[in-house]
Amino acid sequence: MTSLDDLSLTEAAALLERRALTSRELTAACLARAEQRRSLNSVIALLADRAMVEAEDSDRRRAAGAARGPLDGIPLGVKDNILLAGVPATAGSNILRRHVAAYDATAVERLRRAGAVLLAKLNLDEFGMGSSNENSAFGPCRNPWDESRTPGGSSGGAAAAVAAGLCLGCLGTDTGGSIRQPAAFCGVSGLRPTYGRVSRYGVIAFASSLDQVGPLGRSAGDVALLMNAIAGHDPRDSTSAPRPVPDFAAAIGRGVRGLRVGLPREYFELGGCTADVAAAVRDAIAVLEAAGARVSEIALPHTRYAIACYYLIATAEASSNLARYDGVRYGDRVDPGRGLAELYLATRGQGFGAEVKRRILLGTFVLSAGYYDAYYRRAQQVRTLISRDFEQAFAAVDVIAAPIAPTPAFALGEKTADPLTMYLSDIFTISVNLGGVCGMSVPCGLSAGPRPLPIGLQLIGRPFDEESVLAAAGALQEATDWHRRRPPEGGSGRP
Amino acid sequence: MNDHRGFESVIGLEVHAQLLTRSKIFCGCPTAFGATPNSHVCPVCLGHPGALPVLNRAAVEHAVRFGLAIGCRINQRSVFARKNYFYPDLPKGYQISQFDRPLCEHGQLVVDVDGQPRPIGIIRVHLEEDAGKNLHQGSDPSRSYVDYNRAGVPLAEIVSAPDLRSPAEAVAYLRELRAILIYLESCDGNMQEGSFRCDANVSVRPVGQSALGTRTELKNINSFKFVAQALEHEIERQIDVLADGGQVEQETRLWDEEAHRTRPMRGKEESHDYRYFPDPDLLPLVVDDGWLERLRRERPLLPADRRARLQGELGLPAPDVAMLVEDKALGDYFEAALSRCPGNPRAVANWVVNDVQALVKNAVGGAAACPVAPDALGALIGLVDAGVVASAGARQVFFELAAGRASDPAVAARALGVELVDDSAALAAAVDQVIASSGAEVDKYRAGKKQVIGYLVGQVLRRLGGKVDPKQVNELLRRRLDA
Ligand SMILES: [Zn+2]
Numbered sequence: 001m002t003s004l005d006d007l008s009l010t011e012a013a014a015l016l017e018r019r020a021l022t023s024r025e026l027t028a029a030c031l032a033r034a035e036q037r038r039s040l041n042s043v044i045a046l047l048a049d050r051a052m053v054e055a056e057d058s059d060r061r062r063a064a065g066a067a068r069g070p071l072d073g074i075p076l077g078v079k080d081n082i083l084l085a086g087v088p089a090t091a092g093s094n095i096l097r098r099h100v101a102a103y104d105a106t107a108v109e110r111l112r113r114a115g116a117v118l119l120a121k122l123n124l125d126e127f128g129m130g131s132s133n134e135n136s137a138f139g140p141c142r143n144p145w146d147e148s149r150t151p152g153g154s155s156g157g158a159a160a161a162v163a164a165g166l167c168l169g170c171l172g173t174d175t176g177g178s179i180r181q182p183a184a185f186c187g188v189s190g191l192r193p194t195y196g197r198v199s200r201y202g203v204i205a206f207a208s209s210l211d212q213v214g215p216l217g218r219s220a221g222d223v224a225l226l227m228n229a230i231a232g233h234d235p236r237d238s239t240s241a242p243r244p245v246p247d248f249a250a251a252i253g254r255g256v257r258g259l260r261v262g263l264p265r266e267y268f269e270l271g272g273c274t275a276d277v278a279a280a281v282r283d284a285i286a287v288l289e290a291a292g293a294r295v296s297e298i299a300l301p302h303t304r305y306a307i308a309c310y311y312l313i314a315t316a317e318a319s320s321n322l323a324r325y326d327g328v329r330y331g332d333r334v335d336p337g338r339g340l341a342e343l344y345l346a347t348r349g350q351g352f353g354a355e356v357k358r359r360i361l362l363g364t365f366v367l368s369a370g371y372y373d374a375y376y377r378r379a380q381q382v383r384t385l386i387s388r389d390f391e392q393a394f395a396a397v398d399v400i401a402a403p404i405a406p407t408p409a410f411a412l413g414e415k416t417a418d419p420l421t422m423y424l425s426d427i428f429t430i431s432v433n434l435g436g437v438c439g440m441s442v443p444c445g446l447s448a449g450p451r452p453l454p455i456g457l458q459l460i461g462r463p464f465d466e467e468s469v470l471a472a473a474g475a476l477q478e479a480t481d482w483h484r485r486r487p488p489e490g491g492s493g494r495p
Numbered sequence: 496m497n498d499h500r501g502f503e504s505v506i507g508l509e510v511h512a513q514l515l516t517r518s519k520i521f522c523g524c525p526t527a528f529g530a531t532p533n534s535h536v537c538p539v540c541l542g543h544p545g546a547l548p549v550l551n552r553a554a555v556e557h558a559v560r561f562g563l564a565i566g567c568r569i570n571q572r573s574v575f576a577r578k579n580y581f582y583p584d585l586p587k588g589y590q591i592s593q594f595d596r597p598l599c600e601h602g603q604l605v606v607d608v609d610g611q612p613r614p615i616g617i618i619r620v621h622l623e624e625d626a627g628k629n630l631h632q633g634s635d636p637s638r639s640y641v642d643y644n645r646a647g648v649p650l651a652e653i654v655s656a657p658d659l660r661s662p663a664e665a666v667a668y669l670r671e672l673r674a675i676l677i678y679l680e681s682c683d684g685n686m687q688e689g690s691f692r693c694d695a696n697v698s699v700r701p702v703g704q705s706a707l708g709t710r711t712e713l714k715n716i717n718s719f720k721f722v723a724q725a726l727e728h729e730i731e732r733q734i735d736v737l738a739d740g741g742q743v744e745q746e747t748r749l750w751d752e753e754a755h756r757t758r759p760m761r762g763k764e765e766s767h768d769y770r771y772f773p774d775p776d777l778l779p780l781v782v783d784d785g786w787l788e789r790l791r792r793e794r795p796l797l798p799a800d801r802r803a804r805l806q807g808e809l810g811l812p813a814p815d816v817a818m819l820v821e822d823k824a825l826g827d828y829f830e831a832a833l834s835r836c837p838g839n840p841r842a843v844a845n846w847v848v849n850d851v852q853a854l855v856k857n858a859v860g861g862a863a864a865c866p867v868a869p870d871a872l873g874a875l876i877g878l879v880d881a882g883v884v885a886s887a888g889a890r891q892v893f894f895e896l897a898a899g900r901a902s903d904p905a906v907a908a909r910a911l912g913v914e915l916v917d918d919s920a921a922l923a924a925a926v927d928q929v930i931a932s933s934g935a936e937v938d939k940y941r942a943g944k945k946q947v948i949g950y951l952v953g954q955v956l957r958r959l960g961g962k963v964d965p966k967q968v969n970e971l972l973r974r975r976l977d978a
Contacts, residue, residue: 082545083544083545089544091544096544099544101544101545102538102543103538103543105545200545200547201546201547202545202546203545204544204545205545205776207775208775208776209775235549236547237547237549238547238548238549238550238776238777238778239547239775239776239777239778316772317772317775319579319770320577320579320588320589320770320772322588323579323581323587323588323589324542324544324586324587324588325544326581326583328583328641329541329542329586329643330543340583344581364770367579367770367771367772368768368770369768369770372770376772
């Protein structure tokens with residue numbers, strides 16, 4: 001038997017089912033692992049006591065023949081911008097450092113209903129704003145493959161935790177690539193579902209029209225099992241889609257025979273990918289082709305406007321979404337005792353980090369009288385064009401394949417001095433959010449050199465066609481073992 | 496009256512009406528007024544992280560019904576927008592409202608001042624959420640407190656065109672608007688509790704000038720009386736300023752009911768940039784054909800319908816009509832009483848606007864809570880019409896019913912002994928006795944001083960203990976004396 005640390009969720013579920021393993025053992029192993037890998041700083045709150053109680057409950061259910069399905073007893077982590085009743089939900093911000101969530105997010109409630117053990121709240125860029133996890137009030141999370149590097153962001157803690165075996169899966173959020181890019185950087189699988197597929201209720205909003213909850217796991221199959229639990233309409237989220245939910249796990253083994261895979265010309269031209277990334281992506285596409293996929297080139301002509309468009313829409317929405325953190329009803333209040341305006345200024349001035357402030361300022365400007373038409377309205381028009389690009393592309397192909405990021409994980413501190421360079425690293429992921437389609441990151445290679453770093457392949461699907469994406473990911477994982485590679489112990493870089 | 500010193504006033508009103516839904520507009524919390532502070536709150540209406548709004552369709556129905564009642568175009572696709580500003584009573588740092596795509600547009604309401612009906616345009620009606628309430632008292636006097644029970648209560652904002660030309664028209668407009676909302680059971684119209692609030696935009700201009708003058712906005716006017724007073728004062732103030740060669744400043748002013756004048760809001764009001772944008776948490780509001788058609792079909796009774804019936808069909812006097820139309824409960828009471836006594840609407844109206852109205856004037860629930868059931872009043876008026884009780888006796892019966900000592904007017908009349916004597920022999924005997932014992936008065940009468948008949952009638956009534964119809968007595972006496 002493989003070590004407990006190396007199990008995928010699917011494998012663990014099978015062992016639990018066969019009663020070859022208890023949730024208690026599995027949960028204890030994850031907690032031990034979390035202690036062992038503290039240096040990663042992937043965890044904001046470890047819920048050890050609660051998790052052990054939940055694990056015991058699960059074991060009892062199973063003993064009574066009342067197990068609730070494959071997730072029953074599986075230790076999972078939750079990005080700390082997703083609410084778990086009775087536990088702080090910090091969003092990685094000082095302003096919410098002591099804010100205890102009053103209720104469970106819908107996605108969390110659904111995991112609970114499936115019997116999952118919720119074991120940790122995970123580090124992130126403050127309010128999901130960042131691509132490196134360096135914008136966290138709790139300090140940067142580190143990449144388990146090389147602790148001098150970023151795990152990516154904003155769901156850096158979630159990706160690092162899955163990669164390092166602290167839990168068997170996680171919920172993250174993806175506003176502009178925040179699930180896919182860290183998944184790629186940490187060598188795990190992560191799906192950003194179509195907007196509306198998973199409820200946003202109980203998810204601390206960054207940019208409401210772009211935010212989406214999705215799973216990270218050690219394989220496409222793990223991701224599919226998590227999707228089965230969390231997807232589906234929620235009457236508490238008006239933007240969640242009242243659509244039937246398929247069995248995502250069934251798509252994994254479907255294969256890619258006849259599947260039409262498109263390669264967006266612009267992604268390969270614009271990106272300036274490193275040779276390692278370009279080669280790994282090319283190889284992965286060749287694997288799909290060998291498995292029966294029909295590969296062709298497509299055009300997504302408005303790609304080059306995506307980053308500008310994204311930073312107008314996302315910051316505009318964020319400036320409004322973050323207005324509620326004013327120190328009046330909850331969260332940390334700084335009151336210099338000089339009246340209301342000073343209370344607001346001090347609370348928000350001290351509560352928010354630099355990047356969050358930068359985006360609030362940008363967004364406030366974007367929505368201001370006299371600028372609205374030039375920026376916000378225009379960005380919405382560009383967004384429509386980006387959606388149309390996808391619509392046209394998906395008339396000819398079923399799945400689009402592309403890189404996730406131009407490079408593997410970059411070094412901590414490498415881009416913090418220049419926010420614009422940081423923004424540009426999201427060039428391949430952002431269009432998915434703007435275009436209302438779904439996208440996934442699956443491991444497809446390792447960089448060369450003494451400290452190999454994971455490389456991710458992006459698979460993009462039609463709105464609500466996560467199944468085709470999962471089928472392609474499943475086919476790749478059937479033919480390769482990149483997703484089975486684990487980071488070296490201690491992040492020393494030794495293979 | 497619209498012409499002061501060569502100026503005319505131009506008034507537009509913005510009304511915020513709390514809609515009578517059971518739960519708030521974007522969450523399930525109750526809307527009831529007067530609960531313990533912060534007992535009707537949840538993550539959504541407190542603006543907790545992660546909470547999302549879900550539109551209450553009942554609020555939409557109220558607003559659409561109202562829009563239809565005033566002839567609005569209903570926008571079958573409207574958009575909720577965020578109005579961004581910071582204030583402690585605003586939990587999310589923005590108010591969910593409607594901006595460039597409101598639910599209803601281009602309506603009209605006819606106001607009638609001194610018998611001159613004038614159409615007043617209504618630019619738009621949109622839905623929004625109410626804010627909480629700052630309380631300036633709590634356990635620690637050095638602090639401010641906020642009660643969020645009101646946060647998220649649905650509001651319809653109703654914006655008139657600047658078509659009103661006098662304070663009297665403004666009040667008439669508000670009264671009609673309020674009556675329509677009450678008829679639709681969409682708002683309780685309570686100005687003191689703030690469920691019907693009004694802000695006014697006022698400007699003046701020389702008569703004959705078509706361009707509008709600089710306007711001021713008046714806030715804090717929470718009764719019809721104050722609306723009239725505040726507008727009158729503000730119009731006079733602006734005319735004074737202009738007449739002195741000055742310029743009216745665009746500003747927000749508050750009505751100070753104690754000082755009886757308007758004054759600028761403390762400090763310069765910041766010029767707000769609300770940074771409206773469509774709320775990404777809510778889909779566009781679509782009122783499809785089926786929904787709209789159903790609401791159109793369900794069109795309830797409106798003040799204009801009742802006015803037409805009471806005035807045109809029943810021919811009631813104008814003051815009675817006005818009162819029975821504006822006070823819906825009183826009008827309903829009238830209709831219920833009339834259905835028991837359909838032959839005499841004037842008498843029923845007279846009883847209702849005088850006796851019933853006096854009885855319920857300060858009662859919670861108004862005429863709907865009247866201790867005298869409308870049916871009983873109808874029956875009582877029927878007794879008067881049938882000559883069973885005289886009107887004085889009927890009033891005694893009414894108070895008996897009002898005090899809860901009786902419920903059946905006929906039974907009460909008998910118990911009180913105010914039933915008219917139906918025995919013509921007793922009446923004839925009493926008349927004879929009075930004629931016999933009042934020689935002097937009889938002589939005067941016969942000599943032409945006909946007014947002494949009143950004295951004689953009184954004597955007969957006294958003999959019979961009042962239980963007889965004075966008209967009948969009068970008739971009988973005349974017949975005997977004139978013979
Ligand atoms: Zn509520």
